[in-house]
C-alpha cells in the first residue's frame with residue numbers, strides 16, 4: 699500500500715503538542731521515524747509518550763523564531779535521523795491578536811520570523827538533502843488566512859499567505875527533483891492557539907461555528923489522513939497544492 703511510511707524519516711516542527719502532535723502521531727503510526735521540534739520541554743515528554751511502540755521518536759528543543767538557532771536545530775535532527783530526511787512538516791506557529799493600528803512591531807517580527815522565515819530556512823536546509831537524495835516530501839501548515847484576510851491578526855494572516863505562496867514557489871523549483879511540496883490549510887481547529895476565541899469572545903466563537911457547514915470546529919485528528927497521504931507515495935503526482943481541511947468553510 700502506498701500510504702505505508704515504513705523506513706521513512708521525518709522532522710515535524712511544532713510536533714510537541716496541538717495539531718502537529720497529531721500529525722507526528724499519524725506519520726509514526728504509519729511507520730516513520732520522527733523527530734519532534736518544539737520550543738518547550740513538553741516536546742521531550744511527547745516524544746516519550748509516543749515512543750511506546752513502533753520506530754524511534756526523538757525530540758529537539760529550540761527557538762525556530764531565531765534565525766541563528768535554525769541550522770543547529772536542523773543539524774541535531776539530521777544526527778538523530780542518521781543523516782537522512784524524507785519528510786519535513788513545517789508546523790510550528792504562533793499568533794498575536796491586536797487591532798492593526800496598534801499592532802506592536804516586535805510581535806510582527808516575531809510572528810513573521812517563526813511562521814514564515816523559519817519555514818523557508820528549514821525547507822532550504824532539508825531541500826538540499828532531498829535534492830541530493832532525489833526524494834522528499836515537504837508539508838507546510840497554512841491556514842484559512844492563506845485564502846482570506848481575517849481581522850486583528852495582520853502578522854499571522856500575512857505569514858500564512860506567505861506560506862501558501864512559498865509552497866508553490868518551492869514546488870516549482872523542486873518537483874523535478876522528486877520533491878513534493880504541499881500545504882495543509884486547517885480551518886478553525888480547537889487548540890491552545892485558538893482557545894482564547896472561545897474563552898474571551900464567545901460571540902465570535904458562536905458566529906464562526908455557525909458558518910462552518912459541518913457545524914463544529916476541527917481537531918488534530920481531522921488532519922491525520924491528509925498528512926499521511928501527502929507524506930506518502932500515494933500523493934506522488936501532487937505538488938504545489940494548498941489543501942483545506944475546514945469542515946466545508948471555504949466552500950460557503
Ligand SMILES: NC(=O)c1ccc[n+]([C@@H]2O[C@H](COP(=O)([O-])OP(=O)(O)OC[C@H]3O[C@@H](n4cnc5c(N)ncnc54)[C@H](O)[C@@H]3O)[C@@H](O)[C@H]2O)c1
Nearest residue numbers: 712715716717736737761762763789790791884887889891
Ligand atoms: N488551531 C487552529 O485553528 C489553526 C488553524 C490553522 C492553522 N494552524 C496552524 O497549525 C500549526 C499548529 O498550531 P496549533 O494550533 O497546534 O498551535 P499550538 O500552539 O498548540 O502548537 C504550536 C507548536 O509550535 C511550537 N512552537 C511555538 N513557538 C515555537 C518556536 N519559537 N520555536 C519552535 N517551536 C515553536 C510549540 O512548541 C508547539 O508545539 C501552526 O502553524 C498554526 O498556525 C492552526
